[in-house]
Amino acid sequence: MATVKLWTDAEVDAAPAVKAVFDDIRATRKSDFVNNFWRGLANDPPLLKRTWESLKAVMMVDGALDPLTREMIYIAVSTANSCSYCIHSHTAAARARGMNDAQHAELLAVIGMAGQTNHLVTAMQIPVDEAFLVGG
Amino acid sequence: MATVKLWTDAEVDAAPAVKAVFDDIRATRKSDFVNNFWRGLANDPPLLKRTWESLKAVMMVDGALDPLTREMIYIAVSTANSCSYCIHSHTAAARARGMNDAQHAELLAVIGMAGQTNHLVTAMQIPVDEAFLVGG
Amino acid sequence: MATVKLWTDAEVDAAPAVKAVFDDIRATRKSDFVNNFWRGLANDPPLLKRTWESLKAVMMVDGALDPLTREMIYIAVSTANSCSYCIHSHTAAARARGMNDAQHAELLAVIGMAGQTNHLVTAMQIPVDEAFLVGG
Amino acid sequence: MATVKLWTDAEVDAAPAVKAVFDDIRATRKSDFVNNFWRGLANDPPLLKRTWESLKAVMMVDGALDPLTREMIYIAVSTANSCSYCIHSHTAAARARGMNDAQHAELLAVIGMAGQTNHLVTAMQIPVDEAFLVGG
Amino acid sequence: MATVKLWTDAEVDAAPAVKAVFDDIRATRKSDFVNNFWRGLANDPPLLKRTWESLKAVMMVDGALDPLTREMIYIAVSTANSCSYCIHSHTAAARARGMNDAQHAELLAVIGMAGQTNHLVTAMQIPVDEAFLVGG
Amino acid sequence: MATVKLWTDAEVDAAPAVKAVFDDIRATRKSDFVNNFWRGLANDPPLLKRTWESLKAVMMVDGALDPLTREMIYIAVSTANSCSYCIHSHTAAARARGMNDAQHAELLAVIGMAGQTNHLVTAMQIPVDEAFLVGG
Structure with a gap:
């Protein structure tokens, strides 16, 4: 409720x-x-x-990213934030915008991979390489 | 360190x-x-x-999603997990794979939007609509 | 269970x-x-x-903050931590301490706003302004 | 950067x-x-x-909550989301709106308490009491 | 679903x-x-x-940590990530590996304590002591 | 600061x-x-x-868990909560209590694994198996 x-x-x-x-x-x-x-x-x-x-x-x-990509990004954020409702509603939205099973499977694999390396990086407190700080 | x-x-x-x-x-x-x-x-x-x-x-x-899309999903997860190193490294990777300023700006807008509605949904404890539970 | x-x-x-x-x-x-x-x-x-x-x-x-303010802060933390039970119990507590619909609505709006800007700031990795570091 | x-x-x-x-x-x-x-x-x-x-x-x-209360709620969300910049900027904003040391200390105590019970509740997977589901 | x-x-x-x-x-x-x-x-x-x-x-x-310790670490991460399914499945796994009620109670107490001090530290933005940076 | x-x-x-x-x-x-x-x-x-x-x-x-195990659980929670200070201070505490490199490496591997499966489970919204709900 x-x-x-x-x-x-x-x-x-x-x-x-x-x-x-x-x-x-x-x-x-x-x-x-x-x-x-x-x-x-x-x-x-x-x-x-x-x-x-x-x-x-x-x-x-209309924008620089296609609508399906935006929905998958939304699912990614919602997963890391543990928002069950949001995962359900935006997975439905992504499917409505044409997400097929193979795309969904890859989305899940990337989310899982990021979850793993986020935790490894944080536990090791890896300092940012200077190469990543050029530009900005 | x-x-x-x-x-x-x-x-x-x-x-x-x-x-x-x-x-x-x-x-x-x-x-x-x-x-x-x-x-x-x-x-x-x-x-x-x-x-x-x-x-x-x-x-x-090679897969169902193009490499840049995967990098943007990675950034989305890393942001919600507050992994500074990961955000830097995968933003660099996304740029190396061709992400332009307009795409980056849209990525940020989607991440921010998801952050907002994730919090609103959770604070309101919205129950999942039956329509979202069909299929699976 | x-x-x-x-x-x-x-x-x-x-x-x-x-x-x-x-x-x-x-x-x-x-x-x-x-x-x-x-x-x-x-x-x-x-x-x-x-x-x-x-x-x-x-x-x-009795303290420096009134009891209702403390309950609303509790709801805010519980939302960002995605603790469903805690949101329910402290929303009930806040209502018992007099939170009306207008106050609840504003609480939700602030929580949502913070969720959005937290994500935007983190994705952009904004450096802390020196002005915010004075005092402490 | x-x-x-x-x-x-x-x-x-x-x-x-x-x-x-x-x-x-x-x-x-x-x-x-x-x-x-x-x-x-x-x-x-x-x-x-x-x-x-x-x-x-x-x-x-002008609204149902005073501006300082809103800033403290913002700090609470930003803490649970681990947004360092946001904590700095909204603590500065709260101080500018009159937050004194005693209020800040209580804010911190509530945030810490919520952090503890959020984790205990989640680890125990406590089911929501029916009493909390009345109304809504 | x-x-x-x-x-x-x-x-x-x-x-x-x-x-x-x-x-x-x-x-x-x-x-x-x-x-x-x-x-x-x-x-x-x-x-x-x-x-x-x-x-x-x-x-x-077989490794440097015994299997029960590894399951308790798994529960700790899953709690902070608010993964209900993972808490249930790894609590069952820990029990299957011999976790007794006293061990479970201590695990919960440590998780709660960490939840509290994590939030206090983050809200205060405590700088890392130099003593903790030696070695690495 | x-x-x-x-x-x-x-x-x-x-x-x-x-x-x-x-x-x-x-x-x-x-x-x-x-x-x-x-x-x-x-x-x-x-x-x-x-x-x-x-x-x-x-x-x-003295308790049901040895002090080093408790420190490793603390690190696990602190990692998932992205508390940099806490990771540094409790890694130092764990080393002071005898954590060797092999134990630290396994701790990191378990934290990373949990991070991955937490995200996969949440993105798939896996329902809890009845077998995990027996007892409690």
Whole structure:
């Protein structure tokens, strides 16, 4: 159970500031389904609006990275942060954007490898090589 | 300073099991430079060998994801794990594989966005939508 | 399910060192309810006693911060550590100490903001400004 | 050293989209000093602008929590995320907003206590009490 | 529910590369039971094989640390990483290797203590004493 | 630089509540050296006293685990929490308690292995096997 109320569609429809964001979520995604994250954020309409607009700007516009790559990066961060909900929702999003089993398997392998070497490096307290500090 | 000895080239050359891995690192990367991570792992030759061979298998073969995408996923995990060395070394690796400023900027934006929503989701303890549990 | 036994009231009553702490928890909180955390710690009576006495000293005395502020700080740490139980129990405690919906919403917004900028700062490896190092 | 360029004032002045944000930072804070975080974000003007505007909306408006409480929550999250820069910058911000030594000491005590019980709870995998799931 | 398919025994038996690893898991552990982790990794046979072989080399050979100590270290890392599954599986493994209640209680106390001082140290940004930097 | 004052010996000597703890640290460890962590905690004498007494109770008494094992568990937690100071100080403590190079190498290998499988398990969201839930 959540620590906040998850808004039903009826509650959303009665709150114009929330409804405006939900309408845009549905229109942008071309789907009636609005997942629980947004139903929790609905308790704070300005936070809901800012978060949705940032997410659109970061994840849903044409950019230098393709949308699937962005979803895989999102999964990587969410895994290291142990955010179960986020892993589920962004794995679903990545699959919706075309991630196949082979790509998913490689994503997992890279995440696991990074997890291992992050821990080894930190336990050894390896100093940064000067070669990595050029440029910046 | 590291919590382990960082092996010099002279020390490596005197230890055949370590030298064999360093030779392969240099040959594979077509560069004489071997960064400190491997000089720390040299204290445990079987761990050095296993880690290098896993890294080659995960990061340096043709696969379903292109090498730059894998490096960006590595940076994402390393950031959430707060591994300073890893962020430096894999940002250098990503740049060596062609990451331009626009791609780096988008990578950072996605990492920041994920950091934010990971925290919001966790603080609200949002339950996973059933729609995300189909398939698996 | 827990990895340790959760002590029932009957078990607690039969163990004087545990019962003494549970009696103090009940008296201090003016409530018969003792939550599962303490029922797990009961397996190690000295740890139970030390933890409860520290918690009282940190969270339940008059001090420089009001009790609600302390609970919100607790939620913030628990979120970044991804401790689901702790988020639930301290959100309940914060509500019991008067946290209203507007305060909860702001707490969430700050936690999310910090999550975002923590990740951005770490990914960019921003050096600490000298201005922040004055004093200490 | 950062993984991105930290913009000098001269570079900022030559880029109108960046300069507009820096001008607002200086005007809002009534100070000429702009810390390195923003000089790193300057590489991505839309991200710079979104992050600054979110930070203003979350941290610098009148709200349900006083500004010092918000800074202490920020420190709590940054500590659990091991973000050294963020701890330094927000401790400075908290002091600028009036945090005294006694308040800082209590903040540290709460953060430490939460760190301890977060780990104990997680290692014991304590199930959430039903009492904490009422409401939401 | 997992984000990947968990392979049944029938599916394993039909895939020789997977079956070879499962056969070795069963033979090494002298048990028919193969836990879900391996059934998830089965989707990527080379990753399955590498992970199992590393795990055997690290956890199941005679070495400088006894097997129970290694399992307790595993639990410690898994707790700080908030990996619920890993805590459950390695607590079971530690018990199977003889961990008694007193040892488990001490393990928890050390994990909790480390959690507390890690947070205190980080919030205070304590500089490393020169005495700790000798040697390496 | 720390975010708090690090107390000099002269300052400690002038504050009886702090001096009493420092005297006990020196007597217990049979060494004049008091590391920076305690010099930072000195700003809050009750926290200093509670932390030292807990540390003694957890790390420095005869118990079910030998002192070196406890130090290695401490390093494991500190690594996963990315606490650089803690890794340095507890690696020094482990070496003082007799940890040799082979034991240190195995500790690192286990920490790295756990880091890898923690990330793999979390990314795959593996459900806990029923076999691991028996007992508790």
